[in-house]
Structure formats: C-alpha cells, structure tokens
Amino acid sequence: MSKVFDLFIIGGGINGAGLARDAAGRGLSVCLADKGEIGGATSSWSTKLIHGGLRYLENYEFKLVRDSLKEREIIYKIAKPISKPIPFIIPYVDKIRPAWLIKMGLFLYDNLGGKTIIPKSNTLDISKKLPNILKKKYKIGFQYFDVQIDDKKLTKLNIKSAKKYKAKVLEYNKVKKAEIDNNEWVIHLQKGEKIKSKILINASGPWINETLKKNIKIKSKNKIRLVKGSHIITKKLYKKDVAFTFQNTDKRIIFVIPYKKKFSLIGTTEVEVKSPENKEISKKEIQYLIRSVNNYLEKQISTKDIVDSYSGIRPLIEDFNQASKVTRDYIFDLNIIKKLPLLSIYGGKLTTYRKLAENVLLDLEKFLPKTKMGPWTHKKNLF
Ligand SMILES: Cc1cc2nc3c(=O)[nH]c(=O)nc-3n(C[C@H](O)[C@H](O)[C@H](O)COP(=O)(O)OP(=O)(O)OC[C@H]3O[C@@H](n4cnc5c(N)ncnc54)[C@H](O)[C@@H]3O)c2cc1C
Structure with a gap:
C-alpha cells in the first residue's frame, strides 16, 4: 500500500517551506510540491526585509507590527549568515x-x-x-x-532543513488536481505521480484562488x-x-x-x-x-x-x-471536505512565515497525530 502523508503542501514559497520544516521537525510526515523552483516566485521578488513594518503603524496595525518585530528578532538570530541589520x-x-x-x-x-x-x-x-x-x-x-535578508536562500534553507527531517520535496512538479478518494486526499502531479495525504495545505501564494478553483475545484470564500x-x-x-x-x-x-x-x-x-x-x-x-x-x-x-x-x-x-x-497580515481558511481538512493560507509577509507555520499546526492540532515535539523553530538555527 502506498504511503499516506500527514500533510501535503501545495507551494514551496516561504510559507510552504517554513511549514514543511516545522511539521517535519515535529515528526509529521510531509510532502511538498512546487510547480517551479523552490522560492522562485513571490519569495524571491520581495524587498528582502525582515521588518516590523514601520508604516503599518499609521494604519493602527499594532498587533501585526508587534508580532513582526518579535519575529524579526527570532529570524535574525536563526538565520544570521544571510541576514544583517541595516540603518x-x-x-x-x-x-x-x-x-x-x-x-x-x-x-x-x-x-x-x-x-x-x-x-x-x-x-x-x-x-x-x-x-x-x-x-x-x-x-x-x-x-x-x-x-536585510536573502529571501530565496531563506526559503531554500527551510526546505533543506525539512528534507533533513525526511520531508519529501518535489520541484518543477505542478499539482494538477486534488480530490478525495476513499477517505484520503489524492494529489495528482504533473509528472504523473499520485500522492496520498490526510491534510491538504494550499500555500500557493498569489495563485491561491486559482489553485482552489482549477485544481481543487472549490469556490473561495475570500476575495x-x-x-x-x-x-x-x-x-x-x-x-x-x-x-x-x-x-x-x-x-x-x-x-x-x-x-x-x-x-x-x-x-x-x-x-x-x-x-x-x-x-x-x-x-x-x-x-x-x-x-x-x-x-x-x-x-x-x-x-x-x-x-x-x-x-x-x-x-x-x-x-x-x-x-x-490593505493589511499585510495573513488569515487561514479551513474547509472540511468529506471530513478531510483543506487549509488555505491568505496573505502574509516573509517576516511572519515562522509564526504562520506554528499557527497552522495549532489550528490543525485535532486532525494531526500526537507529536512529542511542540513549537521548536524559534530556537534552532537554520544553518
Ligand atoms: C514586491 C513585494 C515586496 C515584498 N517585500 C517584503 C519584505 O520586504 N518583507 C516581507 O516580510 N515581506 C515582503 N513581501 C511579502 C512576501 O514576499 C510574501 O508574503 C511571501 O513571499 C509569500 O510567500 P508564499 O509562500 O505565500 O508565496 P510564493 O513565494 O509565491 O510561493 C507560492 C508557490 O506556490 C507555487 N504554486 C502555485 N500554484 C501551484 C500548483 N498548482 N502546484 C504546485 N505549486 C504551485 C508557486 O510556484 C510558488 O513557488 C513582499 C511582497 C512583494 C510582492
């Protein structure tokens, strides 16, 4: 019988990569596929800043700024060789x-x-x-x-670490279709492989609604x-x-x-x-x-x-x-389809990817097998 993964992640941008690392490090079985290069889309086209977002204060987004500043501190510490404070x-x-x-x-x-x-x-x-x-x-x-950080390297380092914890990572392999069959998600990949998973994560960045509509055949609630x-x-x-x-x-x-x-x-x-x-x-x-x-x-x-x-x-x-x-914060949309979870990640910043991954796993706790390890990525260097 073919393996059934705990999580299948569509998209190897910083959000998918950070989640793959966190989940795999906790002992969950993870598979991630990207249609292109890991970190090759939005996550390499950013301003390359790990920042609180000074200007968001003008929009009264105090929580987003506080959380981002806390993350700035953590990311700088765990990714020192590719980041540096600049005035x-x-x-x-x-x-x-x-x-x-x-x-x-x-x-x-x-x-x-x-x-x-x-x-x-x-x-x-x-x-x-x-x-x-x-x-x-x-x-x-x-x-x-x-x-300042190297955004693409940050994404690739997360994937490298995820692989170390036995995550299966597929590059240049688009998710063509995801459907439920026999109480499991079955993910059809461009190169012909079919992967089974208990949970499906849509981390396809700007393609999020396209992925829902064209590949999972679900209408998005979020514009x-x-x-x-x-x-x-x-x-x-x-x-x-x-x-x-x-x-x-x-x-x-x-x-x-x-x-x-x-x-x-x-x-x-x-x-x-x-x-x-x-x-x-x-x-x-x-x-x-x-x-x-x-x-x-x-x-x-x-x-x-x-x-x-x-x-x-x-x-x-x-x-x-x-x-x-418009807020740079993120939201999750959790759909339960025929008893199986599908979680879509909307919005976000490079800066908040690590916390985002922790929050995804928190929201999915009741669907996941018990792990010995809780949140861990704040204290483990990416190098
Ligand atoms: C101009 C700009 C500047 C920014 N500057 C900053 C900044 O300085 N600091 C900061 O904190 N944030 C910044 N951001 C935000 C940050 O870049 C994004 O929030 C982050 O990169 C989003 O990552 P992601 O993983 O959601 O998306 P992406 O990096 O786009 O990853 C999504 C992945 O999904 C893949 N995919 C899509 N469909 C499929 C499919 N069907 N099958 C398989 N794979 C698929 C894509 O190939 C892609 O690699 C900026 C954003 C922009 C646009």
Missing part, C-alpha cells in the same frame, strides 16, 4: 509627516517587540553624518534599523486583491552602508537599499493586476521610482542607470481599502 534614514519633510508623528512611531517601533539586539532609533544631522548624498534642503534625518510591486536595481548610488526611506507626497514610501555590495535596490510600486503570473515592470512604474529618488538624491538618476528590475505579486486580503492600506 534606514527617513529625511524629515514637514509637509508630509510632522516630526512628532515620526518620533512617536519610532518610539513604538523601538519598544513594541520587547527586548531586542537590533539597535534603537535616533535623530541625526544629515549634513554632518551623511554629507553629499541628499539635496541640501534635507537637514534632519530619523534613523531606525531593520534586517484577494493582486497587487504588483516592482523594484529597480542600479549601480551603487552612494558609498555609505545605509538605506533610505523616502516619503512621497502620495504618502507612500520608497526604499533605497544597499544591495549585493555593488548595487542599490529601489522599490516598490503598487499596481493592481488581474493575473498572478508575474508581469514586467511598466514604464510608468520606472518613472515613479526614478521621480521618488530624484526628489531626494543630489545626484539625479535616469533609466540609463538601471541595470536590472523585478516585480512580484502581493496576494492581499480584500478589505476595500487603498492598496497601501
């Missing part, structure tokens, strides 16, 4: 956000997550500490810290909004190892981040799209990013400075707000 400077522009508001936000940001080894925020004199980078009119800056975020990469725009958080008059922010020693990463945009398939950056997005940077930098940039670009799709939970105000 972010917000140049002060009184017409966009008053100083008291930024200072209050930073005070919360320093303290909401509890004890931390990441440095705290402060105010600095830009002309003295960072001369000749910004236009002369930007004199005061607010400095805070977040963690998502697909929002494209694009980055451009230029040669290093300045020598100092600092990032900038530039405020735009539309209230959005743009990051300029040191990237791979010789480059600067600039992003992001927010453009609603209809399809989860990755799109190219548009001319309009490029112009938006260049304009935002040129409002601040002394040395102006143009399209000629761009050496690369990439775009990713955020699957945001629809709450009929403006895209930048």
